[in-house]
Amino acid sequence: MSSFDPDALECLAAIWEEGGFERAAQRLNITQSAVSQRLRALEAQVGTVLIVRSRPLKVTTAGQLLLKHTKMLRLLRADLENDLRELAPSASGGGREEERVSVAINADSIATWAMPALNGLARQGLSIEVITDDQDFTHEWLREGQVLGCVTSLNQALRGCRMEALGLMDYVAVGQADYVAQHMPQGLSAHQFAQIPFIAFNRKDDMQREFVAQAFGLRRVTLKQLFVPSSEGQVRAVLAGWGLSVLPYPLVQPLLERGELVNVVPHHRLPVALYWHCWNLQSDVLDSLSQALREGAAGALRQAAPP
Numbered sequence: 116m117s118s119f120d121p122d123a124l125e126c127l128a129a130i131w132e133e134g135g136f137e138r139a140a141q142r143l144n145i146t147q148s149a150v151s152q153r154l155r156a157l158e159a160q161v162g163t164v165l166i167v168r169s170r171p172l173k174v175t176t177a178g179q180l181l182l183k184h185t186k187m188l189r190l191l192r193a194d195l196e197n198d199l200r201e202l203a204p205s206a207s208g209g210g211r212e213e214e215r216v217s218v219a220i221n222a223d224s225i226a227t228w229a230m231p232a233l234n235g236l237a238r239q240g241l242s243i244e245v246i247t248d249d250q251d252f253t254h255e256w257l258r259e260g261q262v263l264g265c266v267t268s269l270n271q272a273l274r275g276c277r278m279e280a281l282g283l284m285d286y287v288a289v290g291q292a293d294y295v296a297q298h299m300p301q302g303l304s305a306h307q308f309a310q311i312p313f314i315a316f317n318r319k320d321d322m323q324r325e326f327v328a329q330a331f332g333l334r335r336v337t338l339k340q341l342f343v344p345s346s347e348g349q350v351r352a353v354l355a356g357w358g359l360s361v362l363p364y365p366l367v368q369p370l371l372e373r374g375e376l377v378n379v380v381p382h383h384r385l386p387v388a389l390y391w392h393c394w395n396l397q398s399d400v401l402d403s404l405s406q407a408l409r410e411g412a413a414g415a416l417r418q419a420a421p422p
Contacts, residue, residue, distance in 0.1 A: 183260025232411020264393030282416025312358030
């Protein structure tokens with residue numbers, strides 16, 4: 116198999132990650148014409164189209180394979196950078212822009228335990244890119260080779276990856292104290308939930324419906340929903356009286372204890388099991404990431420009882 120020009124591979128990755136040729140040129144500090152030339156040369160070498168020039172851009176199957184290959188090369192460089200830093204701390208600086216180590220983490224974990232877990236690695240100079248999505252979809256980023264690891268609710272290891280359980284994130288239904296006193300002084304019930312607005316993360320977020328269905332023993336649930344694509348933003352919307360939301364208990368616990376929020380279904384919590392998936396490769400960087408997330412989750416998530 117012929118080798119691929121690392122600059123051309125990084126050019127492909129920059130186009131995809133930045134969402135266009137102009138932004139890729141700015142990131143790589145080259146002209147837009149040079150970006151096009153590198154991509155065309157790579158496509159000629161592979162013998163097929165790698166990026167579909169549409170709005171938005173689309174990556175082909177061959178392009179996904181080369182993007183995954185590029186991520187692996189970045190991981191190897193990050194491992195080398197880490198080893199060099201240990202041998203000669205003054206001889207290595209921070210990672211270059213194109214050598215970012217990408218992971219996909221669900222928004223609720225970012226808002227609670229994941230960022231503190233990654234503090235040490237970021238301070239040591241690891242160039243981390245955190246991509247956020249719903250916990251039911253973060254594994255798609257790993258499946259497509261766009262990240263080297265993900266925190267997800269998927270409990271089956273992807274091909275070529277290893278998986279470990281992190282723990283359970285408990286979710287509760289909450290509302291602002293005055294809002295609850297006005298609209299549901301007895302708490303949320305099966306008779307009035309359909310009239311109460313629920314604030315979800317986005318249209319892919321099924322947490323609100325799943326919680327209500329389980330809490331009241333219903334097979335199908337229709338809710339009036341608002342969408343705020345941020346865990347902290349959902350909290351602010353609830354505090355502002357927009358409606359109710361089902362949110363991770365570690366995120367809202369201080370507000371519940373201060374009485375600013377009220378648990379409107381105190382008899383029910385929805386546990387969501389989270390897992391760490393990453394490429395099954397020998398890598399000090401991957402091992403460090405796995406350890407950091409494992410330790411962070413152990414201090415924040417509820418551990419499942421042994422079978």
